[in-house]
Amino acid sequence: MSIDKSLFQLASQLILSVDRILIVSHVRPDGDSLGSLLGLGSALESIGKKVQMVSEDGVPAKFKYLDGSSRVLTRQHSPYDVLIILDCSGLERIGKTIEEPIRPDINIDHHITNLNFAKINLVDDEAVATAEIIFKFLNVMNLPIPPIVADALLTGLITDTLGFRTNNMTPKALRVVAKLMDKGANLPNLYKLAMVNRSFEAMRFWGAGLLDLKKADGLVWTSLTMLDRENAKYSGRDDADLINILSSINEAKIAVIFVEQPNGKVKVSWRSQPNYDVAKIALMFGGGGHSSASGAVCLFRWRRCSAAHHPAW
Numbered sequence: 001m002s003i004d005k006s007l008f009q010l011a012s013q014l015i016l017s018v019d020r021i022l023i024v025s026h027v028r029p030d031g032d033s034l035g036s037l038l039g040l041g042s043a044l045e046s047i048g049k050k051v052q053m054v055s056e057d058g059v060p061a062k063f064k065y066l067d068g069s070s071r072v073l074t075r076q077h078s079p080y081d082v083l084i085i086l087d088c089s090g091l092e093r094i095g096k097t098i099e100e101p102i103r104p105d106i107n108i109d110h111h112i113t114n115l116n117f118a119k120i121n122l123v124d125d126e127a128v129a130t131a132e133i134i135f136k137f138l139n140v141m142n143l144p145i146p147p148i149v150a151d152a153l154l155t156g157l158i159t160d161t162l163g164f165r166t167n168n169m170t171p172k173a174l175r176v177v178a179k180l181m182d183k184g185a186n187l188p189n190l191y192k193l194a195m196v197n198r199s200f201e202a203m204r205f206w207g208a209g210l211l212d213l214k215k216a217d218g219l220v221w222t223s224l225t226m227l228d229r230e231n232a233k234y235s236g237r238d239d240a241d242l243i244n245i246l247s248s249i250n251e252a253k254i255a256v257i258f259v260e261q262p263n264g265k266v267k268v269s270w271r272s273q274p275n276y277d278v279a280k281i282a283l284m285f286g287g288g289g290h291s292s293a294s295g296a297v298c299l300f301r302w303r304r305c306s307a308a309h310h311p312a313w
Contacts, residue, residue, distance in 0.1 A: 002124055002126060003122050003123070003124050003133070003136075005140065007120060007121070007122055008122065008136070008137055008140040008141075009140065010120055011106050011120045011122060011137070012137070012140055012141045014082060014105060014106070014120070015044065015049075015082060015084075015106075015141070016141070018049075018081035018082050019049065019050055019081060020049075020050045020052075020078070020079060020080045020081045020082075021044055021049050021050070021051050021052070021080060021081065021082050021084065022051075022052045022054065022076055022080035022082070022083045022084070022098075023037055023040060023041050023044075023051060023052065023053050023054065023084045023086060024054045024055070024076075024083070024084070024085050024086070024088075024094045024097050024098065025037045025054070025055045025085075025086045025087050025088070025094070026055065026056075026086075026087055026088045026093040026094060026095075027055070027056045027057050027093060027094070027095040028057050028236075028237055028238050028267070029055045029057060029058075029059070029060065029063075030159060030160070031063060031155050031156055031158065031159025031160065031194055032087055032129045032130050032131055032156040032157075032159055032160040033055065033086060033087040033130070033156075034055065034059060034063050034066065034069070034072070034152070034155070034156075035066070035129075035131045035152045035153055035154070035155040035156030035157075035159070036086045036087055036108070036129075036130040036131045036133075036134050036152075036153070036156050037053050037055060037072065037086055037152075038053065038066055038067070038068045038069065038072070038148075038149075038152040039131060039134050039135075039138075039149045039150075039152035039153040039156070040084070040086065040108075040134050040137075040138070041053040041068070042067075042068050042146075042148050042149050042152065043138050043143045043144070043145065043149045044143075046143070046144060046146065046149075047143060052073060052076060052077060052078065052080065053068075053071060053072050053073065054072070054073045054074065054075065054076055054097045054098075055072055055073075055074070055097070056074055056075070056094065056095035056096065056097045057074070057095075057237065058072060058074050059072050060236050060238075061199065061235060061236070062193075062194075062197070062198075062199065062202075063155070063194075065193050066151065066152055066155060067148045067151065067152075068148060068152070074097070075096070075097050075098075076097060076098050076099055082105045082106065083098070083102070083104045083105050083106070084104065084105065084106040084107075084108065085104045085106070085107050085108070085109075085117075085118060086108050086109070086130055086134075087108070087109055087110075087111075087130040088107070088109060088114075089109060089111040089113045089114045089115060089288040089289070090113075090114075090115050090117065090288065091104070091115075091117050103117070103118065103119060104117065104118040104119070105118060105119050105120060106118055106119070106120045106121075106122065107120070107121045107122065107123065108122045108123075108130060108133055108134065108137070109122075109123050109130055109133075110123070110124055110125055110126075110127040110128070110129060110130050110132070110133060111123075111125065111288055111289060111290065112125040112279060112290060112291070113279055113282075113283060113288030113289065113294075114288075122137065126168075126170075127173075128157065128160060128161050128166065128168050128169055128170060128173045129156045129157050129159075129160035129161065129173075130156060130160075131152075131153040131154075131155075131156025131157050131160070132156075132157060132172075132173055132176055134153055134156075135153050135176050135179070135180070145180070145183045146183070146184070147183065147184030147185065149183075150180040150181075150183035150184050150185035151184075151185050151186070151190060153180055153185075154177065154180045154181075154185040154187065154190055155190055155193075155194050157173060157176065157177055157180075158187075158190060158191055158194050158195060159194050159195070161173070162195075162244055163191060163195045164177075166292065166293070167274050167292060168290070168292070198240070199234075201232050201233045201234040201235070202232075202234055202236075202240035202241075204231070204232035204233070204234070205224065205228060205229060205232040205234040205239075205240050205242070206240060206242050206245070207232075208224060208225075208228035208231070208232065209222045209223070209224045209228070209239070209242050209257065210222070210242075213246070215249070215251055215252070218251065218252070218253035218254065219252070219253070219254050219255075219256065220246050220249050220251065220252040220254070220255045220256070221246075221255070221256040221257065221258070222242075222246065222257055222258075223257065223258040223259070223260070224239055224242070224257065224258070224259045224260065225260045226260045226261075226262070237259075237261060237267070238259065238267070239257050239259045239267075239269060242257060243255060243256075243257045243269040243270075243271055244271065246271065247271035247272075252271075252273075253272065253273050253276055254270060254271070254272045254273070254276055254278060255270070255271045255272070256268065256269070256270050256271075257269050261297065264299055265297050265298065265299055266297070266298050266299075267295065267296075267297050268282075268285065268287070268295060268296050268297075268298055269293075269294075269295045270282060270289075270293070270294050270295065271292065271293050272291070272292050272293075273292070274292065276291075276292070277291040277292075278291065278292065278293070278294045279291050279294045281294065282294035282295060282296045285298045286298070
Protein backbone atom coordinates (compact mmCIF):
# COMPACT_ATOMS: atom_id res chain seq x y z
CA MET A 1 0.00 0.00 0.00
CA SER A 2 1.38 3.43 -0.93
CA ILE A 3 2.16 5.94 1.82
CA ASP A 4 -0.07 8.95 2.37
CA LYS A 5 1.83 12.15 1.59
CA SER A 6 0.73 13.63 4.93
CA LEU A 7 2.82 10.99 6.73
CA PHE A 8 5.89 11.98 4.71
CA GLN A 9 5.26 15.61 5.62
CA LEU A 10 4.81 14.76 9.30
CA ALA A 11 8.09 12.82 9.36
CA SER A 12 9.83 15.62 7.46
CA GLN A 13 8.67 18.25 9.95
CA LEU A 14 9.90 16.14 12.85
CA ILE A 15 13.35 15.61 11.34
CA LEU A 16 13.80 19.23 10.33
CA SER A 17 12.88 20.40 13.85
CA VAL A 18 15.78 18.61 15.58
CA ASP A 19 19.58 18.46 15.37
CA ARG A 20 20.57 14.92 16.43
CA ILE A 21 19.29 11.93 14.47
CA LEU A 22 19.96 8.24 15.07
CA ILE A 23 19.33 5.97 12.07
CA VAL A 24 19.44 2.21 12.65
CA SER A 25 19.20 -0.65 10.19
CA HIS A 26 19.07 -4.41 10.69
CA VAL A 27 21.58 -7.07 11.68
CA ARG A 28 23.51 -8.80 8.88
CA PRO A 29 22.87 -5.80 6.62
CA ASP A 30 22.20 -6.27 2.92
CA GLY A 31 22.56 -3.78 0.09
CA ASP A 32 19.16 -2.21 0.62
CA SER A 33 19.58 -1.69 4.36
CA LEU A 34 23.05 -0.16 3.90
CA GLY A 35 22.09 1.84 0.82
CA SER A 36 19.07 3.27 2.64
CA LEU A 37 21.14 3.95 5.78
CA LEU A 38 23.92 5.76 3.93
CA GLY A 39 21.55 7.47 1.49
CA LEU A 40 19.30 8.98 4.16
CA GLY A 41 22.16 9.65 6.59
CA SER A 42 24.34 11.40 4.03
CA ALA A 43 21.41 13.50 2.76
CA LEU A 44 20.59 14.69 6.28
CA GLU A 45 24.25 15.45 7.00
CA SER A 46 24.32 17.63 3.89
CA ILE A 47 21.83 20.01 5.58
CA GLY A 48 23.78 20.15 8.82
CA LYS A 49 22.14 17.40 10.89
CA LYS A 50 24.26 15.42 13.36
CA VAL A 51 23.65 11.84 12.27
CA GLN A 52 24.60 8.50 13.77
CA MET A 53 24.26 5.63 11.25
CA VAL A 54 24.15 2.25 13.01
CA SER A 55 23.98 -1.42 12.04
CA GLU A 56 24.96 -4.04 14.62
CA ASP A 57 27.17 -6.09 12.29
CA GLY A 58 28.81 -3.13 10.57
CA VAL A 59 29.41 -3.07 6.82
CA PRO A 60 30.18 -6.35 5.01
CA ALA A 61 33.38 -6.28 2.95
CA LYS A 62 31.45 -6.45 -0.34
CA PHE A 63 29.73 -3.10 0.36
CA LYS A 64 32.70 -1.13 1.61
CA TYR A 65 32.95 0.51 -1.80
CA LEU A 66 30.04 2.76 -0.76
CA ASP A 67 31.14 6.27 0.23
CA GLY A 68 30.59 6.83 3.92
CA SER A 69 30.62 3.13 4.83
CA SER A 70 33.51 3.67 7.25
CA ARG A 71 31.26 5.91 9.36
CA VAL A 72 28.65 3.22 10.03
CA LEU A 73 28.70 2.38 13.75
CA THR A 74 27.81 -0.92 15.41
CA ARG A 75 26.15 0.73 18.44
CA GLN A 76 24.61 4.04 19.43
CA HIS A 77 27.43 6.33 20.66
CA SER A 78 25.69 9.50 21.80
CA PRO A 79 22.25 10.96 22.65
CA TYR A 80 19.72 11.66 19.91
CA ASP A 81 16.50 13.58 19.35
CA VAL A 82 14.86 11.38 16.72
CA LEU A 83 15.20 7.63 16.13
CA ILE A 84 14.62 6.26 12.62
CA ILE A 85 14.51 2.50 11.91
CA LEU A 86 15.13 1.38 8.33
CA ASP A 87 14.32 -1.81 6.41
CA CYS A 88 13.13 -3.71 9.51
CA SER A 89 9.77 -5.48 9.67
CA GLY A 90 10.06 -5.71 13.47
CA LEU A 91 12.07 -3.92 16.13
CA GLU A 92 13.94 -7.07 17.14
CA ARG A 93 15.77 -6.90 13.78
CA ILE A 94 18.04 -4.09 15.00
CA GLY A 95 19.78 -6.32 17.54
CA LYS A 96 21.46 -4.64 20.52
CA THR A 97 22.36 -1.33 18.91
CA ILE A 98 20.42 1.02 21.20
CA GLU A 99 20.99 1.69 24.89
CA GLU A 100 17.29 1.67 25.81
CA PRO A 101 14.41 -0.11 24.07
CA ILE A 102 11.99 2.70 23.22
CA ARG A 103 9.33 3.24 20.60
CA PRO A 104 11.05 4.62 17.47
CA ASP A 105 9.91 7.91 16.00
CA ILE A 106 9.95 6.83 12.35
CA ASN A 107 9.83 3.40 10.68
CA ILE A 108 10.70 3.26 6.95
CA ASP A 109 10.27 -0.12 5.30
CA HIS A 110 8.82 -2.07 2.37
CA HIS A 111 8.22 -5.54 3.85
CA ILE A 112 4.66 -6.84 3.79
CA THR A 113 5.26 -8.33 7.26
CA ASN A 114 6.05 -4.93 8.85
CA LEU A 115 4.45 -4.49 12.28
CA ASN A 116 4.07 -0.67 12.12
CA PHE A 117 5.95 -0.33 15.40
CA ALA A 118 6.88 3.38 15.30
CA LYS A 119 5.07 6.63 15.96
CA ILE A 120 5.21 7.41 12.23
CA ASN A 121 5.23 4.43 9.86
CA LEU A 122 6.37 5.03 6.28
CA VAL A 123 5.70 1.50 5.05
CA ASP A 124 4.95 0.66 1.42
CA ASP A 125 4.93 -3.03 0.56
CA GLU A 126 4.56 -2.15 -3.13
CA ALA A 127 8.01 -0.52 -3.17
CA VAL A 128 10.71 -2.85 -4.49
CA ALA A 129 13.20 -1.65 -1.86
CA THR A 130 13.36 0.61 1.15
CA ALA A 131 15.74 2.74 -0.92
CA GLU A 132 12.82 3.54 -3.26
CA ILE A 133 10.86 4.97 -0.30
CA ILE A 134 13.91 6.95 0.87
CA PHE A 135 14.19 8.51 -2.60
CA LYS A 136 10.56 9.65 -2.45
CA PHE A 137 11.04 10.93 1.11
CA LEU A 138 14.07 13.03 0.15
CA ASN A 139 12.05 14.59 -2.65
CA VAL A 140 9.18 15.42 -0.28
CA MET A 141 11.74 17.07 2.02
CA ASN A 142 13.24 18.96 -0.95
CA LEU A 143 16.69 17.70 -0.02
CA PRO A 144 19.53 17.59 -2.56
CA ILE A 145 20.60 14.17 -3.84
CA PRO A 146 24.34 14.34 -4.54
CA PRO A 147 26.17 11.39 -6.18
CA ILE A 148 27.08 9.86 -2.80
CA VAL A 149 23.37 9.59 -1.95
CA ALA A 150 22.37 8.48 -5.45
CA ASP A 151 24.98 5.69 -5.43
CA ALA A 152 23.80 4.43 -2.06
CA LEU A 153 20.12 4.38 -3.01
CA LEU A 154 20.77 2.78 -6.39
CA THR A 155 22.76 0.03 -4.65
CA GLY A 156 19.68 -0.65 -2.54
CA LEU A 157 17.46 -0.91 -5.60
CA ILE A 158 19.89 -3.14 -7.49
CA THR A 159 20.46 -5.60 -4.67
CA ASP A 160 16.92 -6.00 -3.36
CA THR A 161 15.60 -6.72 -6.85
CA LEU A 162 18.51 -9.10 -7.64
CA GLY A 163 19.53 -6.86 -10.50
CA PHE A 164 15.95 -5.84 -11.49
CA ARG A 165 14.73 -9.42 -11.93
CA THR A 166 12.40 -10.02 -8.97
CA ASN A 167 8.72 -10.41 -9.82
CA ASN A 168 7.78 -7.23 -7.91
CA MET A 169 9.82 -5.00 -10.24
CA THR A 170 7.79 -2.00 -11.49
CA PRO A 171 8.04 0.76 -14.10
CA LYS A 172 7.95 3.25 -11.20
CA ALA A 173 11.09 1.70 -9.71
CA LEU A 174 12.87 1.86 -13.07
CA ARG A 175 11.99 5.54 -13.32
CA VAL A 176 13.62 6.03 -9.90
CA VAL A 177 16.72 4.29 -11.25
CA ALA A 178 16.82 6.70 -14.19
CA LYS A 179 16.45 9.71 -11.88
CA LEU A 180 19.29 8.43 -9.67
CA MET A 181 21.47 8.08 -12.77
CA ASP A 182 20.59 11.68 -13.63
CA LYS A 183 21.88 12.59 -10.15
CA GLY A 184 25.25 10.99 -10.93
CA ALA A 185 24.85 7.32 -9.92
CA ASN A 186 26.96 4.99 -12.08
CA LEU A 187 24.63 2.07 -12.84
CA PRO A 188 27.07 -0.23 -14.73
CA ASN A 189 29.76 0.13 -12.06
CA LEU A 190 27.38 -0.27 -9.12
CA TYR A 191 25.75 -3.31 -10.74
CA LYS A 192 29.15 -4.95 -11.21
CA LEU A 193 30.26 -4.20 -7.63
CA ALA A 194 26.99 -5.29 -6.03
CA MET A 195 25.90 -8.24 -8.18
CA VAL A 196 28.87 -9.61 -10.12
CA ASN A 197 32.07 -9.24 -8.11
CA ARG A 198 32.81 -11.91 -5.48
CA SER A 199 35.70 -12.44 -3.13
CA PHE A 200 37.85 -15.56 -3.34
CA GLU A 201 36.69 -16.49 0.17
CA ALA A 202 33.02 -16.15 -0.77
CA MET A 203 33.49 -18.47 -3.73
CA ARG A 204 35.18 -21.08 -1.53
CA PHE A 205 32.25 -20.78 0.89
CA TRP A 206 29.84 -21.32 -2.01
CA GLY A 207 31.77 -24.47 -2.89
CA ALA A 208 30.92 -26.09 0.45
CA GLY A 209 27.22 -25.37 -0.01
CA LEU A 210 27.12 -26.49 -3.64
CA LEU A 211 28.86 -29.74 -2.75
CA ASP A 212 26.01 -30.54 -0.32
CA LEU A 213 23.20 -29.43 -2.67
CA LYS A 214 20.01 -31.53 -2.69
CA LYS A 215 16.71 -31.46 -4.59
CA ALA A 216 13.32 -33.17 -4.33
CA ASP A 217 9.79 -32.35 -5.48
CA GLY A 218 10.53 -28.79 -6.60
CA LEU A 219 12.54 -28.02 -3.47
CA VAL A 220 16.28 -27.27 -3.64
CA TRP A 221 18.29 -26.89 -0.44
CA THR A 222 21.73 -26.91 1.11
CA SER A 223 23.50 -25.94 4.32
CA LEU A 224 26.61 -24.06 5.41
CA THR A 225 28.30 -24.72 8.73
CA MET A 226 30.55 -22.58 10.86
CA LEU A 227 33.37 -24.98 9.96
CA ASP A 228 32.68 -24.33 6.26
CA ARG A 229 32.99 -20.61 6.99
CA GLU A 230 36.23 -21.10 8.88
CA ASN A 231 37.74 -23.31 6.16
CA ALA A 232 36.83 -20.76 3.47
CA LYS A 233 38.09 -17.88 5.65
CA TYR A 234 34.81 -16.09 4.90
CA SER A 235 34.27 -13.30 7.44
CA GLY A 236 30.51 -12.77 7.09
CA ARG A 237 27.70 -14.51 8.98
CA ASP A 238 25.50 -14.80 5.89
CA ASP A 239 25.48 -17.20 2.94
CA ALA A 240 27.49 -14.88 0.63
CA ASP A 241 24.33 -14.61 -1.54
CA LEU A 242 24.40 -18.31 -2.44
CA ILE A 243 20.62 -18.47 -1.96
CA ASN A 244 20.16 -16.28 -5.03
CA ILE A 245 22.18 -18.75 -7.09
CA LEU A 246 20.09 -21.66 -5.82
CA SER A 247 16.90 -19.82 -6.84
CA SER A 248 18.12 -19.80 -10.46
CA ILE A 249 18.06 -23.60 -10.71
CA ASN A 250 15.46 -24.69 -13.25
CA GLU A 251 13.81 -27.27 -10.98
CA ALA A 252 13.65 -24.97 -7.95
CA LYS A 253 10.12 -23.86 -7.15
CA ILE A 254 11.46 -23.09 -3.67
CA ALA A 255 15.13 -22.78 -2.66
CA VAL A 256 16.26 -22.93 0.96
CA ILE A 257 19.62 -22.48 2.63
CA PHE A 258 20.49 -23.17 6.26
CA VAL A 259 23.47 -21.23 7.64
CA GLU A 260 24.80 -22.22 11.06
CA GLN A 261 25.25 -19.34 13.50
CA PRO A 262 26.83 -19.13 16.96
CA ASN A 263 24.88 -20.15 20.08
CA GLY A 264 22.91 -22.92 18.46
CA LYS A 265 21.12 -20.69 15.97
CA VAL A 266 20.54 -21.23 12.26
CA LYS A 267 19.78 -18.53 9.69
CA VAL A 268 17.28 -19.81 7.14
CA SER A 269 16.68 -18.08 3.80
CA TRP A 270 13.91 -18.92 1.34
CA ARG A 271 13.47 -17.93 -2.30
CA SER A 272 10.50 -18.95 -4.42
CA GLN A 273 8.89 -18.76 -7.81
CA PRO A 274 5.62 -16.80 -8.21
CA ASN A 275 2.58 -18.39 -6.51
CA TYR A 276 4.68 -19.79 -3.65
CA ASP A 277 4.50 -17.52 -0.59
CA VAL A 278 7.56 -18.24 1.58
CA ALA A 279 6.85 -15.23 3.83
CA LYS A 280 4.17 -17.35 5.53
CA ILE A 281 6.79 -19.99 6.32
CA ALA A 282 9.24 -17.40 7.64
CA LEU A 283 6.57 -15.92 9.89
CA MET A 284 6.08 -19.33 11.52
CA PHE A 285 9.69 -19.08 12.72
CA GLY A 286 9.58 -15.46 13.84
CA GLY A 287 11.01 -14.13 10.59
CA GLY A 288 9.54 -12.25 7.67
CA GLY A 289 10.20 -10.67 4.32
CA HIS A 290 8.48 -10.90 0.96
CA SER A 291 6.32 -13.58 -0.62
CA SER A 292 9.21 -14.64 -2.87
CA ALA A 293 12.17 -13.86 -0.57
CA SER A 294 12.11 -14.30 3.19
CA GLY A 295 14.28 -15.33 6.10
CA ALA A 296 14.35 -16.20 9.78
CA VAL A 297 16.82 -17.04 12.54
CA CYS A 298 15.83 -20.19 14.41
CA LEU A 299 17.03 -22.45 17.19
CA PHE A 300 17.65 -25.81 15.50
CA ARG A 301 19.60 -28.87 16.53
CA TRP A 302 22.21 -28.64 13.78
CA ARG A 303 22.70 -31.45 11.32
CA ARG A 304 23.67 -31.65 7.70
CA CYS A 305 20.74 -32.23 5.37
CA SER A 306 20.82 -35.75 3.94
CA ALA A 307 19.55 -36.93 0.59
CA ALA A 308 16.98 -39.12 2.36
CA HIS A 309 14.86 -36.33 3.77
CA HIS A 310 13.79 -32.75 3.41
CA PRO A 311 15.31 -30.34 5.89
CA ALA A 312 13.36 -30.15 9.13
CA TRP A 313 11.36 -26.90 9.31
